[in-house]
Amino acid sequence: YGGEELAVRAMKAGAMDYLQKGHLAADTLSRTVIRAIERFRMQERIEEQRSALERSQQRYQTLLEAIPQMVWTANPEGCLEYANRRWFEYTGLALEDSACMGWDRLLHPEDRERTRIAWNQAAASGSVFEIEHRLRRAADGSYRWHLVRAVPVRTGAGEVTNWFGTSREIEDQK
Secondary structure (H helix, E strand, O other): OOHHHHHHHHHHOOOOOOOOOOOOOOOHHHHHHHHHHHHHHHHHHHHHHHHHHHHHHHHHHHHHHHOOOEEEEEOOOOOEEEEOHHHHHHHOOOHHHHOOOHHHHHEOOOOHHHHHHHHHHHHHHOOOEEEEEEEEOOOOOOEEEEEEEEEEEEOOOOOEEEEEEEEEEOOOOO
8 A cells, every 4th residue: 555545544444643733743743644554554464363363263163073083172181172063963962061071971881990090191291192992972872982082282381281182983993
């Protein structure tokens, strides 16, 4: 944009400061216009970044729904924060019923203790959680083998902030 066009667009966008009529220093108007243009440009950049973030979130969400496995995220303690549609279809649980180890009711009784031990070890050490165990399918109540894997998401300082996990049925391989 040219300077004049930006100034007009900035004024229309409400980015211009109010100037009192009367005695003004010679450079007051030019400084005000420059500040308005800078604010306008910054607002445009913010809007472009917001739009890019929304597009990125939409792509991420679409990807998670396209993956044929159950996909989930959990907080550092293991409480589910997100699960894709496949999780809900398979388990029949609502997110709030799955949160904070509520999903362990889906585990075959013989697999519960070793799964808890493996999760606690991974959570304590911040290492990858990986286990094969049986989960109850809501559609027919049968237990089917799954390979579950979760990786910790860390801050720059190494602190675990979240877990990203998948669960893939491996009944046919077993």
